[in-house]
Each structure stands twice: as structure tokens, then as C-alpha cells.
Amino acid sequence: MRKKEATQRDIPIPETNVKWVVAGLLAAMFIGALDATVVATATPHMIADLHGETLFSWVFAVYTLTTCVATPIFGKLADLFGRKAVFAVGIGLFVLGSILCGAAQSMTGLIWFRALQGFGAGALAPVCFTILGDVFSGKQRGKMMGVFSSVWSVAGLLGPLIGGYFVDRLSWRWIFYINVPIAAVAVLLVVVFLHQPIKRQAKKIDYFGGLTFTVSFSALLYALLSGGSAYPWDSSLIVGLFAASVVFLLLFLWIEKREAEPMIPLSIFRIRVLNVTNMSGFLTFSITTGLTVYSPIWIQSVLGHSATSSGLIVMPMTLAWPLASNIAGRLMYRIGVKASIVFGSSLVVVGSIWLVALQINSPYVYWIGILILIGLGMGFVATPSTVVVQSVVGWEQRGVVNASSMLLRSLGQTIGIAVFGTLYNQHVTMLGSPSELASGIHVVFWLMCAVAIANLIVVQLLPKHREVMAQQQSA
Structure with missing residues (x-):
């Protein structure tokens, strides 16, 4: 089924084992993705039980903070001590935090436990993608990245349903407890079937x-x-x-x-591909996060649709993204990595221009078209970027470069929301009319469009496909 690329410490894994390792990684990614959607469903019930309404935003904010901080730390530890051990520790902290969140008796306690859960979550994406980079060759990585992108779509669709079921039938606490059995399966599969012996030598931690x-x-x-x-x-x-x-x-x-033995070797920032893809991730992920916040506001408050309609509006992007990721994963080595990323970035620009052109009476269907365009564009940007970053370094630094990419994407999301929110608040009052809301959101759309154009300019700096392939073969 596959041929492993030769790097200093990569070793072949029997094909039957790879399937189980992938199943474990998918389970781990699923609970991380699910947590991003399921918690919001239980918000009113948490507040009713724990009170602390003024503190509740920190239930989400502290999770984001600790995840961002933990991501590069776990990426480096995975390079030092091996993927399997660090994966087990990270998911163990995530599960411990989940159990404590489910047992929380105050809002303050819940916030502290979410911090622990978020710290553990910092290991999930970088270590999972690093393991994928270890056990699959370049072309197969593209296909697998498409599969793993689908996890976020599935979690996005199932999250509200699962959260609603637990809240209505059992208790909001079960949205955290459900992580335990899934995580146990993930750890068992990865620990048993992933075979990567580590050289016994002293490790110096930074x-x-x-x-x-x-x-x-x-x-x-x-x-x-x-x-x-x-x-x-x-x-x-x-x-x-x-x-x-x-x-x-x-x-x-x-x-x-x-x-x-630095936590983040500064030498990796001399790699042109890494610098360009990290900057692209920073810019594009700020756009998608802004869309998930401001598109529901437009649909509900400007067009006057129901809360359900506004909540579902992001679904076209959520479905188009993994679809494009799967296509990009299969085509990127035929059409070229740079061509794929430039094509995706162009789609994001077209979608952003359409955003700017929206009028207060523009029909709902326009939004579906816009979000499909941007979702397709992100699929063609994100998957090739992740694959190529893993390919330009060897085993010893793959965890670090994966973590740096995840960190820059998270920073793009956080900084994007802060900047968009500041612009929006300058133009909209608490009781803004639909026209005032539309005007305020339009300012945000203009900035999103500028960011999309900046990203299209940045990705032109990627090396040509044959140079990328030469780097991959020497990694």
C-alpha cells in the first residue's frame, strides 16, 4: 500500500498496524474537534448550575489560551521523547481536564479545569499530524490530510446534536465525560500499534x-x-x-x-516553504474564524432569519473544506503544491470580494455560494501547506514544524477576532439597526478581503514545485 520515505529515524510499520494507528489518531482528533462545538450547546445550563455569568466567556478563552501555549511545547517534546509517549501524556491531561470539568461545582473551578483540558488539547493536532507525517509518504500524506480534515466537519455536524442530547436527556456534564471512553480507545490503539523505538540518550529540555x-x-x-x-x-x-x-x-x-536543544530551533525559520505557509495559515485562518462569527450575525440580525438558520449558515464552508482537502490531497503532486495553494488562495479572494459586494437585501443563497467558495479555497490551501511543511524536514524536527504551523494558525484566529471585533464595535451600538449592523460588518468584510489579497501575494513566494520536491527528497 505504501512506501516509506527514508528519514533518519523513520521505521516501517506493518500495514495492518497503520490502519489501527490511523483509527486511534482519528478518535483523538474527533474529541478535540468535538469539544470546540459541543460545549457551546450547553452554555445556558452551565450558567444555570454554576452561575458566574460574567466569567463564562473565559470557559472558551482560557481553553484557547492554554492550547496555543501548549502546542509548540508538545511539538518539541514529541521530537525529543517520541510521538507515542507525548501523545499519551497529552491526551491523558485532556481526559483529566474533561473529568474535572464534568465534576466542576463552580464557574471558577470550571475555568481552571478548562485550562488543563486546553493544555492537553495542545498535543492532539500537532502530535497526530506529526505521526501521520512519520508513517505516510508525501503523496499518501495528502490523501490522509483530506481524511483528517473531514473529522472537523463530522464534529461540527454532530457536536450540536450530541450536546443537545446530553443536555436534554442526561446532564451537561456528560459533554465532558463522553471524552473518556473515546480517548481510552485512541490511546490504546496508538500505544499498542505505533512502533517507533527511541534512542536511549540523555535529553536536554529547554x-x-x-x-x-x-x-x-x-x-x-x-x-x-x-x-x-x-x-x-x-x-x-x-x-x-x-x-x-x-x-x-x-x-x-x-x-x-x-x-x-532549543524548544523552537530558529534555524527552521530559514526554510522558505515553512515561512510562507505559516504566514498563509496566519492570514487565511483569521478570515475563516471571522466568518464563523459575523456570518450568523448578518443572517439573523440583518436578514431577519431564525437563530437556527444563522447557526447553520457556516455548514456550507464546513462541508466544502474537507471535500476540497480530499481533492487537493490527491491532485497536489500532479498539478504542483504551489499551484494548488495559489488556486485555493484565489478562491478565497473571490469569495471575499463577493462578501464585500453583499447588500443589506442580498438573498440568503448568496451566503451559501460565498461560504462554499471560501471553504473550497481553504481546502486547497490548508492540506498542501500541512503536507509540504512535514516534507521539508526530517524526523528530528517534524514535531516542531507541525507545532509552529498550528501555532501561527491559532494566532491568526485569535488576533483576527480581536481586530475584527474592535472594528465592528467602533461602528455598531448595542441596539444597532439592521443597516447599522450591516455597515459595521461590511467594514470587517473589507478587512477580510484585504487579508485574502495579502495572502494571495504571500503564496506567490512559494518555491516552484520541483524545488519543493527536491527539498522533500533530501529531508
Whole structure:
């Protein structure tokens, strides 16, 4: 079925084992993706039981914060200590956090437990994709990335249904407990069937690098998540957090230059493909996150459709994305990696221009077309980007480069929401009319369009396909 590419520490895995490993990875990715959708369904019941209405936004925010911080840490640990051990630790922390969330007796407790759960979730995507990069060759990676992209669509569709069932029939606490059996299956399959022996040698952990990185990005994310809502952007707290973030980032870079085994080797940022795909991920994921927030507002508050219609509006993008990912995974080595990413970026630009052209009386069907276009574009951008990043380094750095890509995408989402929200709030009052809401959202759409065009310019910097293939063969 497959031929493994030769890297320094890759070893062949029997074909029957690969299927079980993939099944375990899919299960792990599913609970991570499910958690992003199912928790929102139970929001009213959590507030009713635990109170703390003013704190509830942090149930989501703290999860995002700790996931972002943990992602590069687990990526590096996977390179140092092997995928299997780090995968087991990460999913173990995720399950422990899930159990504690289900047993929470206060909103404050739930927030702390979500922080732990989010930290464990930081291992799921980077380590899963790193293992895929280990056990599949370049062409097969593309196909598998398409399969794994489908997990998010399935979770997006099932999340509200599963959450609604548990809330109505059992308790909101079961939206967390359901993670336990699925995670147990995932760990069992990966631990038993993944065979990657690790050389027994002393490992040096970059503690100070990890500490300064954590402080820097925690300060940045807290400022982005709190600025403009809990605190004004020009408040001393927010300004101080941004300043602290910069200081600790500079300290982190200073440490990484001198560390024998840095958490994020700065040498990887000399790889052109990695720099371009990371910047593209930052830009494009900010657009998709903005769409998931502002498209329902337009549908419900501007067009006057029901909450159900507004909630389902993102579904065309959710379905088109994995469809395009599967197609891109099969075609990227025929049409070229760069051609695939440029084509996808062009679709995102077309969809963004259509967004800007929307009028207050534009029909609902326009939205379906826009979101299908952008979903298809993202499929052609995200899958080839992930595959090619894994292909330009060897086993020793594959976890780090995967984690850096995930981190930049998450930062794009967080910074995008903060910037879009600030623009929107400047144009819309609490009781804005449909025309005022449309005007405010249009400003956001214009920025999304500018970001999409910037991304199309950035991806032109990718090397030609034959250069990418040469790098892959030498990795």
C-alpha cells in the first residue's frame, strides 16, 4: 500500500498496524474537534448550575489560551521523547481536564479545569499530524490530510446534536465525560500499534525557553482576548501585557539562539516553504474564524432569519473544506503544491470580494455560494501547506514544524477576532439597526478581503514545485 520515505529515524510499520494507528489518531482528533462545538450547546445550563455569568466567556478563552501555549511545547517534546509517549501524556491531561470539568461545582473551578483540558488539547493536532507525517509518504500524506480534515466537519455536524442530547436527556456534564471512553480507545490503539523505538540518550529540555515562551504568549493572548471588552485597548493593563509579551519574546529568542536543544530551533525559520505557509495559515485562518462569527450575525440580525438558520449558515464552508482537502490531497503532486495553494488562495479572494459586494437585501443563497467558495479555497490551501511543511524536514524536527504551523494558525484566529471585533464595535451600538449592523460588518468584510489579497501575494513566494520536491527528497 505504501512506501516509506527514508528519514533518519523513520521505521516501517506493518500495514495492518497503520490502519489501527490511523483509527486511534482519528478518535483523538474527533474529541478535540468535538469539544470546540459541543460545549457551546450547553452554555445556558452551565450558567444555570454554576452561575458566574460574567466569567463564562473565559470557559472558551482560557481553553484557547492554554492550547496555543501548549502546542509548540508538545511539538518539541514529541521530537525529543517520541510521538507515542507525548501523545499519551497529552491526551491523558485532556481526559483529566474533561473529568474535572464534568465534576466542576463552580464557574471558577470550571475555568481552571478548562485550562488543563486546553493544555492537553495542545498535543492532539500537532502530535497526530506529526505521526501521520512519520508513517505516510508525501503523496499518501495528502490523501490522509483530506481524511483528517473531514473529522472537523463530522464534529461540527454532530457536536450540536450530541450536546443537545446530553443536555436534554442526561446532564451537561456528560459533554465532558463522553471524552473518556473515546480517548481510552485512541490511546490504546496508538500505544499498542505505533512502533517507533527511541534512542536511549540523555535529553536536554529547554526549560527557560519554555517558560519565557509561555509568559510571552500568555500575556499576548490574554491581552487580545480581554482588550476591547473587559478592558479598553489603551488601558494600562492591556498596554502592560503587550509590553511584557514583547520583552519575554525577545528574551525567548535570545535563549533559543544559545540553547543546545532549543524548544523552537530558529534555524527552521530559514526554510522558505515553512515561512510562507505559516504566514498563509496566519492570514487565511483569521478570515475563516471571522466568518464563523459575523456570518450568523448578518443572517439573523440583518436578514431577519431564525437563530437556527444563522447557526447553520457556516455548514456550507464546513462541508466544502474537507471535500476540497480530499481533492487537493490527491491532485497536489500532479498539478504542483504551489499551484494548488495559489488556486485555493484565489478562491478565497473571490469569495471575499463577493462578501464585500453583499447588500443589506442580498438573498440568503448568496451566503451559501460565498461560504462554499471560501471553504473550497481553504481546502486547497490548508492540506498542501500541512503536507509540504512535514516534507521539508526530517524526523528530528517534524514535531516542531507541525507545532509552529498550528501555532501561527491559532494566532491568526485569535488576533483576527480581536481586530475584527474592535472594528465592528467602533461602528455598531448595542441596539444597532439592521443597516447599522450591516455597515459595521461590511467594514470587517473589507478587512477580510484585504487579508485574502495579502495572502494571495504571500503564496506567490512559494518555491516552484520541483524545488519543493527536491527539498522533500533530501529531508
